[in-house]
Amino acid sequence: MQKILVIDDSRMIRxxxxxMLPSGNVQIIEARDGKEGLDLIHSERPQLIILDFLLPKKSGWEVYQDIQNTPDLQAIPLVLMSGRKEEVTEKISEPFEHFAFVEKPFEQEQLVKAIKEARGKATRKAKATAPEEAAASSQGGEDVASLKAEVAQLKEQVQTMQGQIDQLRKQMNQLVNFIKKKVG
Structure with missing residues (x-):
């Protein structure tokens, strides 16, 4: 069952x-404001988000920013809706690379086209930002385990380097103090 989340404060638009969406193997979830929408994104993990840009409680812009700042949400295809494209372009410059845009009012054909575009952009983004993750999820747990081990190794290296940096700072301070004593 595919979950589609529609976030819009207008009941008529929802x-x-x-x-306009195909019936059948689709569950449509609705939210009346950005806060409710964001809660549903996290709890329901929809396969598609249709988001109005102007919303009460939390704007579509804020919801979009939360999605972009959460790596596992970035892969969800996103269609942004607005009555005025300028409202969106004031915050996000074109070309829109992370979502599809549809201007209200729209017809079914425009919505379907935007959904296909959003899915394509989400797929490209997922491939571009995490080729290792995509490979890991398609090949099974062994790759995930090796990636986790690699991350742990990198964290260990960072800790070692931080220790070295701290040691160099200490030596630099000692050298500066020595020079100050000699000059002063």
């Missing part, structure tokens, strides 16, 4: 989008 119903219109619901009517």
């Amino acid at each position: 119903m219109r989008v619901r009517d």
Whole structure:
């Protein structure tokens, strides 16, 4: 069952989008504001998000930023809706690389095209940002375990380097103090 989340403060828009989406193996979840929408994104993990840009409680811009700042949410295809494209371009410059945009009012054909575009962008982004993760998830747990081991190794190296940096700072301070005594 594919979950599609529609976040819009207008009941009419949510119903219109619901009517335009294919029926069948689809569960449509609705949110009336950005806060409720974000909660549902985290709890329901939809396969597609259709998000209005102007929302109460938490704006579509804020929801978009939260999605972009959460790596596992970035892979969810996103369609942004707005009555005025300028509202979106004031915050996010074109070309829109992380989502598809559809201007209200729209017809079913425009919505379907935007959904396909959003899925394509999400797929490209997932491949571009995490080729190792994509390989790991498609090849099974062994690759995930090796990636976790590699991350642990890198963290260990960072800790070692931090210790070396701290030691160099200490030596530098000693050298500066020695020079100050000799000059002063």
